[in-house]
Amino acid sequence: MSLADPSTNALLVRGVSRHFNGLVAVEDVSLTIAIGERRAILGANGAGKTTLFDLIAGDIPVSQGRIEFHGEDITNQSVANRVARGLRRTYQMARIFPQLTVLENLIIAIIGVSKQHFGLGLIGQNDVRRQQAMALAERIGVEAFAELKAETLSHGQRRQLELAMALAGDPKVLLFDEPAAGLSPLERIKLTEVIKSLSRDITLVMIEHDMEIALGVCDQVSVLNWGRLIAEGSPEQISQNQMVHDIYLGRKQRDDA
Amino acid sequence: MSRADIILLASVALLLFLLPAISSEFFISQIATRVLILGIIALSLAFLAQEIGIISLAQVMIAGIAGYAIALMSQNSAGLGVEMPLVVAVVGAILAAGLAGILMGIVAQRSTGIYAIMITLATSVAFTLFARQNYQIFNGFDGLAGITAPTLGSIQLSETYHFYFLCVIGSLAVLMFTLYLRKTPLGLAFQALRDDRQRLAALGFRPQRTVVVAFGLVGLIAGVGGILLTWFNTRIAPTSIGLDVTLDVLIVAIIGGIGHPIGAFIGALVFVLLETFASDLIDRDRFNTLIGAVFLIVILLSPGGLIGFGRRVVERIPMLQTIVDFITRTKREE
Amino acid sequence: MTLFFVVTLNGLSLAALYFIAASGFSLVFGVMRVVNMAHGSLILLGAYVAFDIAEWSGSWVLGALAGSLAAALAGVLLQVLFFNRMAGSKDQQTLVSIAVSIIAADLMLAHWGGLTYQLNLPSLLEGSIGLPLLGVNYAKIRIVLIVAAIAVGVGLWLLIAKTNLGRLIRAGVDDQEMLHALGFNVKGLFIAVFALGGALAGFAGVVAATALSVAPGTDVQFLLAALIVVIVGGMGSIGGAAIGAILVGLSEQYGLVYAPTYGIVFTFIIMIGVLGLRPQGLFGRGDVG
Numbered sequence: 001m002s003l004a005d006p007s008t009n010a011l012l013v014r015g016v017s018r019h020f021n022g023l024v025a026v027e028d029v030s031l032t033i034a035i036g037e038r039r040a041i042l043g044a045n046g047a048g049k050t051t052l053f054d055l056i057a058g059d060i061p062v063s064q065g066r067i068e069f070h071g072e073d074i075t076n077q078s079v080a081n082r083v084a085r086g087l088r089r090t091y092q093m094a095r096i097f098p099q100l101t102v103l104e105n106l107i108i109a110i111i112g113v114s115k116q117h118f119g120l121g122l123i124g125q126n127d128v129r130r131q132q133a134m135a136l137a138e139r140i141g142v143e144a145f146a147e148l149k150a151e152t153l154s155h156g157q158r159r160q161l162e163l164a165m166a167l168a169g170d171p172k173v174l175l176f177d178e179p180a181a182g183l184s185p186l187e188r189i190k191l192t193e194v195i196k197s198l199s200r201d202i203t204l205v206m207i208e209h210d211m212e213i214a215l216g217v218c219d220q221v222s223v224l225n226w227g228r229l230i231a232e233g234s235p236e237q238i239s240q241n242q243m244v245h246d247i248y249l250g251r252k253q254r255d256d257a
Numbered sequence: 258m259s260r261a262d263i264i265l266l267a268s269v270a271l272l273l274f275l276l277p278a279i280s281s282e283f284f285i286s287q288i289a290t291r292v293l294i295l296g297i298i299a300l301s302l303a304f305l306a307q308e309i310g311i312i313s314l315a316q317v318m319i320a321g322i323a324g325y326a327i328a329l330m331s332q333n334s335a336g337l338g339v340e341m342p343l344v345v346a347v348v349g350a351i352l353a354a355g356l357a358g359i360l361m362g363i364v365a366q367r368s369t370g371i372y373a374i375m376i377t378l379a380t381s382v383a384f385t386l387f388a389r390q391n392y393q394i395f396n397g398f399d400g401l402a403g404i405t406a407p408t409l410g411s412i413q414l415s416e417t418y419h420f421y422f423l424c425v426i427g428s429l430a431v432l433m434f435t436l437y438l439r440k441t442p443l444g445l446a447f448q449a450l451r452d453d454r455q456r457l458a459a460l461g462f463r464p465q466r467t468v469v470v471a472f473g474l475v476g477l478i479a480g481v482g483g484i485l486l487t488w489f490n491t492r493i494a495p496t497s498i499g500l501d502v503t504l505d506v507l508i509v510a511i512i513g514g515i516g517h518p519i520g521a522f523i524g525a526l527v528f529v530l531l532e533t534f535a536s537d538l539i540d541r542d543r544f545n546t547l548i549g550a551v552f553l554i555v556i557l558l559s560p561g562g563l564i565g566f567g568r569r570v571v572e573r574i575p576m577l578q579t580i581v582d583f584i585t586r587t588k589r590e591e
Numbered sequence: 592m593t594l595f596f597v598v599t600l601n602g603l604s605l606a607a608l609y610f611i612a613a614s615g616f617s618l619v620f621g622v623m624r625v626v627n628m629a630h631g632s633l634i635l636l637g638a639y640v641a642f643d644i645a646e647w648s649g650s651w652v653l654g655a656l657a658g659s660l661a662a663a664l665a666g667v668l669l670q671v672l673f674f675n676r677m678a679g680s681k682d683q684q685t686l687v688s689i690a691v692s693i694i695a696a697d698l699m700l701a702h703w704g705g706l707t708y709q710l711n712l713p714s715l716l717e718g719s720i721g722l723p724l725l726g727v728n729y730a731k732i733r734i735v736l737i738v739a740a741i742a743v744g745v746g747l748w749l750l751i752a753k754t755n756l757g758r759l760i761r762a763g764v765d766d767q768e769m770l771h772a773l774g775f776n777v778k779g780l781f782i783a784v785f786a787l788g789g790a791l792a793g794f795a796g797v798v799a800a801t802a803l804s805v806a807p808g809t810d811v812q813f814l815l816a817a818l819i820v821v822i823v824g825g826m827g828s829i830g831g832a833a834i835g836a837i838l839v840g841l842s843e844q845y846g847l848v849y850a851p852t853y854g855i856v857f858t859f860i861i862m863i864g865v866l867g868l869r870p871q872g873l874f875g876r877g878d879v880g
Contacts, residue, residue: 099451104448108446108449112460112462118442118470122437129442165460370682371681375822379859379862382815507689545697546701549697552686552689553694
């Protein structure tokens with residue numbers, strides 16, 4: 001395990017806000033996430049978690065604030081530039097390319113982080129990109145479906161595929177949006193294993209409703225409510241925080257009951 | 258290219274090269290040659306529709322730009338342009354079409370769906386109107402005439418059979434190009450773009466650049482068709498690239514089906530046969546009603562075109578499916 | 592200076608015609624997200640039928656009514672026969688309407704021939720009126736045209752903003768399933784919208800045949816004008832269509848007078864420019880995929 005320079009953070013979010021036609025989605029949120037950290041973002045539906053991911057990934061511009069990635073200001077960088085720096089994300093509803101095969105989905109993710117977006121060389125059977133894609137498929141456990149069209153995959157398999165796509169290339173920061181949602185118990189175990197096996201050079205930020213996974217793999221937890229950051233701390237501190245309990249964990253337990 | 262594609266292409270090539278032996282000169286010059294030229298231009302539309310999901314009605318215009326380019330770089334009746342060596346003229350004309358494709362792509366890079374249809378249609382109409390008004394380059398309404406296919410050594414390409422073989426080679430070349438492209442990083446990026454443009458961006462791509470490149474590549478295909486069309490008609494004029502021609506090419510691409518590149522040529526075959534023999538079916542003047550009705554029926558009953566229809570037939574008839582499987586599988590074991 | 596004002600007035604009266612032609616197209620798109628490429632055919636049909644009935648009855652008003660009604664009926668048929676069955680696929684609907692427009696153009700050519708038709712002006716609208724300040728006479732019909740376009744625009748705005756039908760229409764745009772669940776007759780609503788869109792197309796045809804003339808090719812000409820107007824203004828926005836029509840009408844007339852050779856290309860350049868900067872048009876909502 002290599003410990004990175006503690007003076008730089010993986011992700012620094014400073015006073016970031018996002019308004020949609022006067023509606024506040026994210027309001028003055030600041031996060032400091034160290035390199036190698038596993039951070040969980042909790043919050044009820046509509047708390048602004050996914051919007052926060054959209055802002056960090058660059059899918060939508062911030063209304064206010066600043067975002068730094070490994071010490072560099074990326075607030076006004078394009079999505080493509082953020083990906084090139086090592087930022088990857090998954091989506092709340094898994095977004096894959098349904099008409100491509102599972103392997104082609106992974107190959108396109110590998111091409112995306114390479115400099116060969118307009119490559120005209122044939123991708124043969126022994127192509128290195130194909131082998132990398134196969135390795136990713138095996139790592140995440142979807143190798144059996146490699147040659148099937150991605151549209152034939154189950155909900156859980158799609159999520160796994162998307163996760164594998166995010167691992168393509170050399171990711172530095174991963175934003176996982178509810179990676180365990182809709183997964184079978186077996187798939188959840190596999191997911192936890194994959195996350196735990198990630199190199200500590202990689203920083204992970206995760207929105208997750210499954211408390212077992214979120215609190216099991218994460219060192220730090222941030223809680224959002226109505227677009228604002230209301231609590232931050234270790235999993236123990238957060239599960240004992242009365243306010244978080246009232247707004248989120250309590251409600252969640254009632255829902256589960 | 259998959260095994261099935263190689264077998265298909267080889268059979269088509271064999272059939273096309275043997276065709277002159279079993280058919281009349283009329284069939285070769287008035288049907289087969291026209292099918293191939295129309296097929297190439299329709300393929301540029303169908304390929305774009307299939308791979309990146311954008312229907313471009315600018316492809317006839319782009320073919321026309323190659324036509325004007327080759328005319329201006331050859332001897333022509335209007336005495337416009339500069340005569341160039343054959344290789345320069347042909348390569349130059351294809352590149353001009355590629356450049357026109359790139360420019361169209363830049364204009365349409367953010368548009369999808371019906372907006373892309375409309376912006377390409379409007380651009381194409383604007384270009385036709387411009388060519389009709391401009392006499393310094395395009396010689397206005399009359400256009401440029403007297404452009405004959407060149408002579409290569411002792412081979413006169415304007416001769417019926419020689420020109421036909423030239424079109425066969427051109428068609429096979431663009432077919433192979435499109436089938437090859439599918440298995441390259443660029444081809445994969447096209448298909449991913451069609452499925453989910455924003456998702457492609459989240460993988461590090463700049464989708465708008467990929468769209469522009471796609472327009473440029475299909476511009477090259479249209480350019481090949483445009484040169485052949487101009488040589489075939491020995492002229493290029495605004496009427497060769499008007500709205501009715503654009504709609505004909507759209508009909509050809511949709512009738513054939515945009516599931517496989519060969520569909521464009523099947524659509525072209527149906528179109529040219531109907532056009533040639535319509536007078537036996539209905540009043541010659543009502544050809545547009547006939548082709549419009551065929552177009553309508555295909556869209557309503559088989560959105561995948563004749564290609565999609567053929568696939569469904571094969572799937573429904575077990576024996577045919579077995580034969581298809583047999584052919585492709587035995588080849589795979591070799 | 593006088594020339595400039597006259598050209599501007601010409602541009603505005605052309606804009607008025609384009610607005611009427613585009614409003615039905617835009618309405619149908621706004622409510623149902625259907626791009627009806629056969630809208631030009633409805634315009635030409637309205638003009639032809641109006642001519643026949645006006646000849647037969649000797650009344651412009653009867654002709655205009657019949658023309659609008661015929662196009663409304665044709666619009667309803669399009670919805671019932673085709674668009675209704677393929678609500679999901681926008682590209683497929685567009686292709687079907689292109690096929691219908693090809694067939695319709697050919698059948699109308701077969702029936703009405705290649706002649707140019709012009710509707711005789713009602714005597715009330717003949718002649719010209721002196722324009723104050725400018726000291727020129729200007730054709731009455733062109734002034735009436737501008738008034739008619741404003742009336743159509745205001746009428747549509749009132750319909751959509753102030754009536755129950757309008758509320759249904761606006762709700763239909765945003766949430767068709769909800770409407771259906773609430774027990775509203777969505778099917779009937781859509782037929783009504785198509786009837787209204789068709790009637791507006793037919794009326795545009797009547798106006799075109801009265802102020803100018805119509806012939807085969809008029810369908811394509813007005814379809815393109817309508818397309819460009821709503822692309823520039825933004826699909827589905829009545830106000831956008833008005834702005835788009837004014838831009839297109841003025842640029843076409845200024846182009847004709849001040850740059851006669853390439854004037855016709857100006858319009859397209861405006862459109863390409865707008866689309867390049869704002870793919871959804873000046874006033875579009877940007878939810879068209």
